[in-house]
Amino acid sequence: MKVLVITYYWPPAGGSGVQRWLKFVKYFRDFGIEPIVYTVENPNYPILDESLESEIPKGIEILRQPIWEPNNLLSFLGKKKNESAGFLNPNPTFFGKILQYIRANYFIPDARKFWIVPSVKFLKRYLSENKIDAIITTGPPHSMHLIGLKLKQQLGIKWMADFRDPWTEIDYFHQLPLSKKAIKKHHYLEQEVLKNADKVLVVGNTMYESYANFSNNVVTVTNGFDGEITTTETELDSKFTITHIGLMNADRNPKMLWDVLADICIENEEFVKDFKLKLIGKVDESVLRAISEKNLKNNIQLISYVSHKEVVNYQKKSQVLLLIVNNVPSAKGIITGKIFEYLMAKRPILAIAPKNGDLAEILKNTNAGIVVDFNEKNELKRAILDLYSKYKLKDLVVESNNIEQFHRKELTKKVSELLNEMIE
Incomplete structure (x- = not known):
């Protein structure tokens, strides 16, 4: 099976946004899946961690296309142009408030919206020339899901939409100065993704309960850890x-x-x-x-x-x-x-x-x-x-259990089973 993973965050990006699909891609081959990754050529990542590049499986195909990001307009968040969208400034300047309003109401669903049309054009051509069994989009940024939505509508290809965070229920959504029209558009686009995707992955049960109102194909696959669980004695901090x-x-x-x-x-x-x-x-x-x-x-x-x-x-x-x-x-x-x-x-x-x-x-x-x-x-x-x-008393220990279920390889097995089910 071949799957195309559409993601904005990819090494050398650091931070939490890159981890989930880097790890799934890392283990896909163990379950008979060959991943192809589509990502940005000139990203503006808030954090870099070049060490993560060593975890990309050797020989996988990575497609890259340039993106235009209106970073100079994103200063409404009171942030440097390479900071994450969630890092809000609670006290923007008057000019910052104007930019905040523009960003909130005209860049829907997010500032990566300008990548949607060129990506759909590029990927339609790629998919016509290469046999791909399914596409996967992961957001935020939720513009990735709109790429998947358009490919689904135009080509009928099987599509899995993965929500690492919720869309309209994300923690800072209520802080944005959204007009009623903008709020309505966000909800409409979110529901279009949920209704059209063949599988919807979410990371927790609260998201599952919310999204299950719009789709019968929602499945919870949590995030996880990659590596060995600590079993040997580690020298703890003296403090x-x-x-x-x-x-x-x-x-x-x-x-x-x-x-x-x-x-x-x-x-x-x-x-x-x-x-x-x-x-x-x-x-x-x-x-x-x-x-x-x-x-x-x-x-x-x-x-x-x-x-x-x-x-x-x-x-x-x-x-x-x-x-x-x-x-x-x-x-x-x-x-x-x-x-x-x-x-x-x-x-x-x-x-x-x-x-x-x-x-x-x-x-x-x-x-x-x-x-x-x-x-x-x-x-x-x-x-x-x-x-x-x-x-x-030198007795600060934890007797935790049932942890293995959260290993990235075990979670990849679950995603692989869902992909097989979706394609069959």
Whole structure:
């Protein structure tokens, strides 16, 4: 079987957006599938990680076409032109507000919309000259799905649409200054993709419940980890380290956590000496200010973006791994991709997230950590003190289980079975 994977994010892109389909492509051949990748020739990636290029299977065909991106108009987000769309500036300038309105209402579904028409033209020609059994689109950016929609409508080819994040229920959608007409168009396009795709993949049960209203072909295939689960003794950090890996933007600013940590530091001099918070990845200025206001600056270690291999080492050595879900209307359905690599590290996980959400369900089923809801300050304090007490006794361990189901190879097997089912 030959499948064409249409993706914006591909090595040397770094970050979470590239991981899912890089790993599926990596293992497809083990299940009798030959992948061909279609991606951009001149991308504008927010993060680069050239080490990921070594994971691309040798000899696979990669098609590239140029893209025009209106980056100078994207400054409405208060970001440099190569930052991700989710990194919103809550206080844009007057000019920034104008650009924000233009971007929100005229670049639908996203700023990669100008790649749709030339991609459809190029791929129609390619598909007429090469035998391909199915196409796969992955978003965001959701312009990739509109390429798939047009190819489906014009050629009738089998099509799998993969949603790494929801479309109209993504965490920052409600912050955009969308007109009623623009909102209606987003919903219409989203539903057209759902109704026309032969298979729709989603990463969590909340997304499944939402999308199942529009399609009978929705299947949950979570994200996962790639590599060996830690089984041997690892030399842990000597300090009581709590490590957060990934983006910490204004929406993901756990003020309750800073309050709790400040209270414990005031009450416990020994904790002050032992405690270290490691923030690995991009941290918004508002988060840094909130930390500074609580006099926690001396207990913070900021580490900019590092390679995936280095991230794995940080995870294995940390005493506790921290997960933060954005406190937004769609919080219940957010499953940050880091949870699966945290599972692989076999270290205790402390999550601030809805207790009735998808992430909490994963932690419960794997016995891998603790979930504290957004307003449970006293419970968060008890959880941290309990973890600290176990650290002092050199007994901070986790007895997690059922983790193997989230290995990327096992997940690729599931996707391969769905592709076979779809084509047959």
